[in-house]
Amino acid sequence: MDSRIPKSFLKPPTRIVKADINPKFLATISENKPFGPAASATGLKQPALASKVQPRPMLRRRSKSASDLLALQSKPITIGKMMPSKVASTKPAQKRPALQKNDDENKPKVAKVKIPSWDYKSRFLELQKKYTVELEDNKTLKSKVANVPQLEEEVEGLRTENQRNLQKIEVIQENEEKLQDRLKSVSKENVSLIEAVVKHRKEYQGLADSYKSLQKEHNILIEAEKESKQKAEDLFNENLALKTKLSQQETACRLHSEAYNKLEEESKEYLRKISSTENMLQESTSNNIRLENRCQQLENLTSKLKQDLEEHDTLRRSLHNTIQDMKGNIRVFCRVRPPVTSEETERQLCAIFFPNETSLEIRKARESVSVISGKPVDLKQEFSFDKVFPPEANQAEVFEELAQLVQSALDGYHVCVFAYGQTGSGKTYTMQGSSNDFGMIPRTVDLIFKKIEKLSTSDWTYTVSASFLEIYNENIRDLLVPNSTHNYEVHYNEGRGVTVTNLEIVPISSAEELKVVMEEAQKNRAVAATNFNEHSSRSHAITKIHLEGYNAETKAKYSGSINLVDLAGSESARTSGPERLNETKNINKSLSTLGNVMLALHNKDQHIPYRNSKLTFLLQSCLGGNSKTLMLVNISPFEECFLESIHSLRFASKVKEIKTVAKKNKTYCTMPPPK
Numbered sequence: 001m002d003s004r005i006p007k008s009f010l011k012p013p014t015r016i017v018k019a020d021i022n023p024k025f026l027a028t029i030s031e032n033k034p035f036g037p038a039a040s041a042t043g044l045k046q047p048a049l050a051s052k053v054q055p056r057p058m059l060r061r062r063s064k065s066a067s068d069l070l071a072l073q074s075k076p077i078t079i080g081k082m083m084p085s086k087v088a089s090t091k092p093a094q095k096r097p098a099l100q101k102n103d104d105e106n107k108p109k110v111a112k113v114k115i116p117s118w119d120y121k122s123r124f125l126e127l128q129k130k131y132t133v134e135l136e137d138n139k140t141l142k143s144k145v146a147n148v149p150q151l152e153e154e155v156e157g158l159r160t161e162n163q164r165n166l167q168k169i170e171v172i173q174e175n176e177e178k179l180q181d182r183l184k185s186v187s188k189e190n191v192s193l194i195e196a197v198v199k200h201r202k203e204y205q206g207l208a209d210s211y212k213s214l215q216k217e218h219n220i221l222i223e224a225e226k227e228s229k230q231k232a233e234d235l236f237n238e239n240l241a242l243k244t245k246l247s248q249q250e251t252a253c254r255l256h257s258e259a260y261n262k263l264e265e266e267s268k269e270y271l272r273k274i275s276s277t278e279n280m281l282q283e284s285t286s287n288n289i290r291l292e293n294r295c296q297q298l299e300n301l302t303s304k305l306k307q308d309l310e311e312h313d314t315l316r317r318s319l320h321n322t323i324q325d326m327k328g329n330i331r332v333f334c335r336v337r338p339p340v341t342s343e344e345t346e347r348q349l350c351a352i353f354f355p356n357e358t359s360l361e362i363r364k365a366r367e368s369v370s371v372i373s374g375k376p377v378d379l380k381q382e383f384s385f386d387k388v389f390p391p392e393a394n395q396a397e398v399f400e401e402l403a404q405l406v407q408s409a410l411d412g413y414h415v416c417v418f419a420y421g422q423t424g425s426g427k428t429y430t431m432q433g434s435s436n437d438f439g440m441i442p443r444t445v446d447l448i449f450k451k452i453e454k455l456s457t458s459d460w461t462y463t464v465s466a467s468f469l470e471i472y473n474e475n476i477r478d479l480l481v482p483n484s485t486h487n488y489e490v491h492y493n494e495g496r497g498v499t500v501t502n503l504e505i506v507p508i509s510s511a512e513e514l515k516v517v518m519e520e521a522q523k524n525r526a527v528a529a530t531n532f533n534e535h536s537s538r539s540h541a542i543t544k545i546h547l548e549g550y551n552a553e554t555k556a557k558y559s560g561s562i563n564l565v566d567l568a569g570s571e572s573a574r575t576s577g578p579e580r581l582n583e584t585k586n587i588n589k590s591l592s593t594l595g596n597v598m599l600a601l602h603n604k605d606q607h608i609p610y611r612n613s614k615l616t617f618l619l620q621s622c623l624g625g626n627s628k629t630l631m632l633v634n635i636s637p638f639e640e641c642f643l644e645s646i647h648s649l650r651f652a653s654k655v656k657e658i659k660t661v662a663k664k665n666k667t668y669c670t671m672p673p674p675k
Ligand SMILES: Nc1ncnc2c1ncn2[C@@H]1O[C@H](COP(=O)(O)OP(=O)(O)OP(=O)(O)O)[C@@H](O)[C@H]1O
Pocket: 336, 337, 338, 340, 391, 421, 422, 423, 424, 425, 426, 427, 428, 429, 430, 533, 535, 536, 537, 567, 568, 569, 634
């Protein structure tokens, strides 16, 4: 039901029909007949109306609503005691019993005792009582009758009013009829409206349902729209990505097609080439046969050449060593070092002259005066060696001479290179060199491995191993095991030569590896401060490189070695400090023994005093037999070192005195001659 439609509008109206009103009452009213006490007085019998209807209240109510009239009709109205009293006054005999009855009801009930007929007295008394009562009633009625005229006036007034009311009723009835008609039409309208409302409500319900379903559809459509929007967005993005991909693929496609075209052209070119190659192949095949025959001839020639090469190699080795032998198995080179520091350049220098490549002259800067004659004494000393290197000679020049001995070592000789000289004369520099100008040892190592590589083409393979030791105060120390507690003893065996017990011999596969091991040994070398050189070495350091060669073709075997010896400083005890006296004695002892050994070898003495020092005992196989020895005498250029320099040069001359032949083809000097 629609709440907007008022309930009263839908409720059917209460209908008042004329037929519902008592017809007698209406007749009375319409004929304007008197009713009530007046009617009774005129003899009109209207007991129903007289007893039940009380016009005034009824009319008053009608003016309020028609429904009140209906209620009045069905409801009995009591007029009161006035009407019976009026009736009683006109017809007392008829009315008395009712009144009597009422009075009897009000009176106290006395038990009625039946009085015998013979009891007159009692009957009399009874009657007397009744009489008294009747008298009382009579008095009451009389007082009521006295009020009758007043009541009649009231009745008259009421009748007039009744008349007016009847007229009003008529008017009202007319209006009512009109209203009834109106009501009917309104009812009809109402019914039709209700029907319309119902119809509209149904339509409304239908519309509401369809609205709801449309709403649902709308929501679904909104959702679908959202999804569609999302899908559209996704598709848009996908489309963009695809477009990008498409453009990339188009580019790739274009490139591919270009590449394809290129390839096609290349393919055509190749096909052309293939056909020409096929022709060439046929030619080549025939050439090949010819070449194979030629190859066979060349192989025969190669094997013959190889044979020749081996013969030449053997010849070269023998010639090389013959030359070396001719040069002398013990050769002496002299090297004068330059002053290096600013402090050194301010020091007084000796006058050293280099008349040629193999000799030098040395004298003091200041002329000495003879104590006996008082005349100046020329202290010039001249020495000849296999080679003399002035201060400006570099490491490469010195190594040129040594390099030939490396080949001898690979040919199965024992090679020994000494660096001899006083402390600070440049022995270590010559042997080790500096980081930017390598000395003899690193250059020897590089050359060994270069030559080994070269010889590998002639079927030679070499095994390289190395050992590092030092002799300090006539004790041997393994420089690769510095804190070893082993006892190192030198032994000589005819077959194996000189060996040192417990000495570490490490296999080496490359020049770099050998250099690393050498660096470690160098660090472990005993170093002590002296008067001449703060970090001068006080021991003899011996680097021994063992070389074992094998030719797979000829099955030839060579076993050689190179001993690179950095001797301790050769200064006299006079020039070294007292705390180094013992060291110096030992050093000098071993160096003088070295000189003696060399002299004995030169004189071809029966007894060679190798065992007089550890140094000579250790180098026994390098100093005699098939060994080739090179002594590098290092000289300091300073005047204060003059005597030590002379001492070193004399020692070296002893070693070389017979062989040295001075040749004066050129002269050059590093310093201005003394004034
Ligand atoms: N030919 C040279 N050219 C340049 N500098 C050199 C040369 N020879 C030696 N020196 C320098 O002279 C100084 C002493 O040389 P070195 O240490 O080699 O002497 P040494 O004889 O080995 O001394 P020690 O016996 O104490 O070991 C070093 O600073 C070295 O660099």
